[in-house]
Amino acid sequence: MGGEAAAAAGRAPEPGRRILVAVDEGDESVHALRWCLSTFAAAARGDTVILLYVRPAPPTYSVLDASAAVGYLFSEEVTAAMDRYSREVADAVVEKAQKLCTLYSKEVGGSGHEMKVEVKVAVGDARTVICHMADKLGADLLVMGSHGYGFFKRALLGSVSDYCLRNASCPVLIVKS
Amino acid sequence: MGGEAAAAAGRAPEPGRRILVAVDEGDESVHALRWCLSTFAAAARGDTVILLYVRPAPPTYSVLDASAAVGYLFSEEVTAAMDRYSREVADAVVEKAQKLCTLYSKEVGGSGHEMKVEVKVAVGDARTVICHMADKLGADLLVMGSHGYGFFKRALLGSVSDYCLRNASCPVLIVKS
Numbered sequence: 001m002g003g004e005a006a007a008a009a010g011r012a013p014e015p016g017r018r019i020l021v022a023v024d025e026g027d028e029s030v031h032a033l034r035w036c037l038s039t040f041a042a043a044a045r046g047d048t049v050i051l052l053y054v055r056p057a058p059p060t061y062s063v064l065d066a067s068a069a070v071g072y073l074f075s076e077e078v079t080a081a082m083d084r085y086s087r088e089v090a091d092a093v094v095e096k097a098q099k100l101c102t103l104y105s106k107e108v109g110g111s112g113h114e115m116k117v118e119v120k121v122a123v124g125d126a127r128t129v130i131c132h133m134a135d136k137l138g139a140d141l142l143v144m145g146s147h148g149y150g151f152f153k154r155a156l157l158g159s160v161s162d163y164c165l166r167n168a169s170c171p172v173l174i175v176k177s
Numbered sequence: 178m179g180g181e182a183a184a185a186a187g188r189a190p191e192p193g194r195r196i197l198v199a200v201d202e203g204d205e206s207v208h209a210l211r212w213c214l215s216t217f218a219a220a221a222r223g224d225t226v227i228l229l230y231v232r233p234a235p236p237t238y239s240v241l242d243a244s245a246a247v248g249y250l251f252s253e254e255v256t257a258a259m260d261r262y263s264r265e266v267a268d269a270v271v272e273k274a275q276k277l278c279t280l281y282s283k284e285v286g287g288s289g290h291e292m293k294v295e296v297k298v299a300v301g302d303a304r305t306v307i308c309h310m311a312d313k314l315g316a317d318l319l320v321m322g323s324h325g326y327g328f329f330k331r332a333l334l335g336s337v338s339d340y341c342l343r344n345a346s347c348p349v350l351i352v353k354s
Contacts, residue, residue: 017216032348035348039194039318141216141350146343165323165338165342165351166323171209171350171352171353172350172351173348173350173351174348174349174350174351175348176348
């Protein structure tokens with residue numbers, strides 16, 4: 001156990017933890033973020049909360065792909081409108097999450113410490129992007145709601161969090177509503 | 178968001194968090210406990226770490242049950258020996274976990290604060306017992322390794338943590354090795 005003590009002692013002066021919170025448009029992720037801010041993250045300890053929103057990749061079918069496209073075929077206008085809507089949703093979600101961070105930072109953290117907050121918006125499959133970003137951003141912890149990734153994927157409830165539990169390189173904290 | 182601020186302010190003076198750590202004889206649970214002690218639990222904040230070991234219920238077949246017993250039939254001596262072994266394993270696991278808590282409390286917590294540690298040993302099906310205890314003990318967080326519950330149930334890897342993720346009334350933190 002001697003090495004253990006040394007390791008423990010060695011970890012004491014570490015800088016704050018990097019806490020990656022996967023946010024989406026669902027209430028579960030808001031609840032998870034709120035829990036994280038009130039119970040885990042500590043501005044005074046130098047923690048950084050990284051808000052990650054992953055928006056789905058826009059459909060890329062064009063008229064030229066028509067023969068290969070098994071699903072729907074969208075005109076450029078529709079594709080552009082969907083992409084615009086997706087960006088607007090991302091902005092709204094991130095803004096709401098940031099406000100929550102500011103609020104908790106002031107009300108809970110108090111005493112001059114303000115929570116460091118970073119915002120990342122990525123595009124792609126939520127499951128793989130979240131795991132990739134957790135690794136890339138050096139997250140010490142990944143926090144998410146149990147439904148994993150919201151509105152667009154209600155039919156696959158839980159699948160994103162299940163995937164991240166199995167594949168993320170850091171510990172994963174699942175917060176249910 | 179006014180109520181939010183009040184809620185946030187209201188939570189600030191809360192007493193320390195009650196962190197339930199499911200321990201077993203596997204390395205994963207030791208790793209999860211170590212992570213919890215070094216990264217999450219804070220003696221200075223008044224946190225309490227509750228170590229929970231669930232040992233399997235002893236087989237209860239007797240000669241009188243022979244007609245109903247589909248599985249194995251154990252003599253009383255064998256049953257008693259298995260129960261004794263199970264208790265010895267429980268004692269060893271809990272003792273090791275407690276030593277780890279003491280070590281981290283001294284080395285990391287430092288400055289006069291010592292981590293409050295409670296020990297619970299329960300008997301039954303790990304999945305349901307862990308969820309029940311999380312509720313009964315008022316845990317703010319349940320921490321466990323991804324393999325959930327060790328040695329005896331290697332064949333069901335992950336099933337305990339999966340069950341707890343779905344059924345525990347508090348957030349669940351899964352720490353992989």
